[in-house]
Structure formats: structure tokens, C-alpha cells
Amino acid sequence: MKSASMSDEDSTVDCDVQLKGTSKCQLRSMPARVEGLTKRRLAANARERRRMQGLNTAFDSLRKVVPQWGEDKKLSKYETLQMALSYIMALNRILSEAERYGDGEDWSALHHYEQFHQDHCQNFLALSSPDVYDHFLTESFSH
């Protein structure tokens, strides 16, 4: 997508991979030591790319299990983490309340769960501000 047009399956030296401003021709004419360094840099770039792709895959998995407020709007990474955090806290709270009031047959918690997506998204919107978020954390843990 970005500047480099590199293949994903590269592990050490990819023929299509080029260091910024370094042509394949230049690469071939380089002294062996410099060429070695260049190859290692390119391999490191490829590893870093794969690592970040793995991280993004994990973010996508997280997005799938976290509430979203719109089908079209994809949560940013930051928003995904914040949403996951407050989602977990909310579920935790539901469990705590079910333990406190329920005997196992009390499904009032389920009602809370149904309400969750609405409330949660509203909460999350409020979390856009760090100050409000801190307040939300305090409130959540105080229960």
C-alpha cells in the first residue's frame, strides 16, 4: 500500500525488495559487507512487516467480538482497545451482579446484556475524552 512494493512471503532476501533509494543494480555492485548489511536490513523490514500484519490480524479478531456502533464505521485501533476494555468491565459487572442477586435462574443479567450494546456504545462515545474516560473507570471499579 505504501511506498514499497514488497511480497509478503519474503523471509530473508526478496528479489522484489529494495532498500529506499537502492536499485537492484546498485545492490549487485555493492561491496560484500555493505550488501550483507543491506540484505539483513531488508530481512528485518520483512519481519517487521509480518509482525505488524499479525498485530493487525489480532486487532481484526478483537473488532469482531467487541460491540460496534455502526456496520460501516470501522473502529480505529485505539477505539478498539478502549471498547474492549469497557466491554470487559461491563461484562464483569453483569457477572458480579448476577452472583450477588441471582440464584442461577435469575436471568435479569441477560436483560442487562441485551441493553448492553445501546448503553455501551453511549458510554463509549463519552469515552472519547480522556477525562471522561478516567471518570468512567473510577465509576466502573467502584461497583
Add this chain to the structure above:
DNA sequence: TAGGCCATCTGGTCCT
């Protein structure tokens, strides 16, 4: 057009 978000490159540090 400015600002947000993102992918990629890069050099440094830590770990095995």
C-alpha cells in the same frame, strides 16, 4: 486543506 489514521522503514535495545 488540515487532521486523523495507517503502513512502512529504520535504528536502538533486549533476549535467546
Add this chain to the structure above:
DNA sequence: AGGACCAGATGGCCTA
């Protein structure tokens, strides 16, 4: 020594 992880820099894409 080489790989994993991290953070800063850079530049592209998109939207208000």
C-alpha cells in the same frame, strides 16, 4: 549473531 519488540519519522489516503 540474529530475531523480537519498540518508538520515531515519513508519507499516503480519507474525511470533514
